[in-house]
Amino acid sequence: MxxxxxxxxxxxxxxxxLNKEVAHQNALALFELDELHDELVSMNTLYEQGLMSTEEFLDFYTANFPKLSKPQLIDTWNSMLGxxxxxxxxxxxxxxxxxxxxxxxxxxxxxxxxxxxxxxxxxxxxxxxxxxxxxxxxxxxxxxxxxxxxxxxxxxxxxxxxxxxxxxxxxxxxxxxxxxxxxxxxxxxxxxxxxxxxxxxxxxx
Structure with a gap:
């Protein structure tokens, strides 16, 4: 024993x-994607491991999705939390x-x-x-x-x-x-x- x-x-x-599926669908809709490609998943993992700052993380997304604002990204990112x-x-x-x-x-x-x-x-x-x-x-x-x-x-x-x-x-x-x-x-x-x-x-x- x-x-x-x-x-x-x-x-x-x-x-x-956690609202995992809601957050996933929110992200796909925001980015106008059918699925999150490997580069996005890798960047998310680096950020979660503290290997990039929040500013670097947001800059990466605004560079790749220039139509989006940082507040939009933050709201979508945080939509997982319940x-x-x-x-x-x-x-x-x-x-x-x-x-x-x-x-x-x-x-x-x-x-x-x-x-x-x-x-x-x-x-x-x-x-x-x-x-x-x-x-x-x-x-x-x-x-x-x-x-x-x-x-x-x-x-x-x-x-x-x-x-x-x-x-x-x-x-x-x-x-x-x-x-x-x-x-x-x-x-x-x-x-x-x-x-x-x-x-x-x-x-x-």
Whole structure:
């Protein structure tokens, strides 16, 4: 029976709802494309990993789509972000107060998204301070599902993989963590909620 000492949480679709398909369709409509070509996907990935600034990111898009303004691009980019139910804040606050587990957040995100969250989620700072460590991909310049981001978290916090549970909605991300011996929950946000952790994953606790 595993002894979980650390819980590592993704952010998007675990705590804050994401409108992924809506944002994708908004982008295709804005760019007048049938699909996002590889160069756009690569630039988005570089930005999420903090390897280009917000200005460089927006300049790339306005150079390639000169009819578009930066505010239009920002609004479309941020249309992915949805509601943050307060019950999830209460859940993590309860976990933190009980102090039975080290709590870590590990998210692929970017400067524009996190600034939108700061501006639109009034309890974000309260949420953030519940964690023992809070890692955003663009700040640490590492990105899931690359193995080095999990190795970084394990090393920084002196963790044993078999004593960790990682929760993420993207299968590639949980697969990569599982390959390192970390216990996983590939949460299906359409049917499951992180607040039900101890019911759904009771076999781990």
């Amino acid at each position: 595993p002894t979980i000492k650390t819980i590592i949480f993704d952010f998007g679709a675990v705590f804050i709802d 509601h943050f139910p307060e019950k999830r804040l209460n859940f993590i606050k309860s976990l933190a107060s009980e102090a039975n587990y080290k709590l870590i957040l590990l998210s692929n995100t970017n400067d524009l998204h996190i600034n939108w969250i700061i501006d639109n989620v009034p309890f974000f700072e309260d949420f953030k301070k519940q964690f023992d460590a809070f890692y955003l991909s663009h700040e640490i310049q590492l990105r899931k599902p690359n193995a080095d981001i999990y190795e970084f978290v394990l090393k920084q916090n002196k963790l044993t993989p078999e004593e960790c549970l990682f929760i993420d909605d993207t299968k590639a991300n949980t697969d990569a963590a599982a390959n390192l011996g970390i216990h996983i929950w590939n949460i299906d946000e359409t049917q499951e909620d992180v607040t039900d952790l101890f019911r759904i994953k009771k076999d781990l606790f």
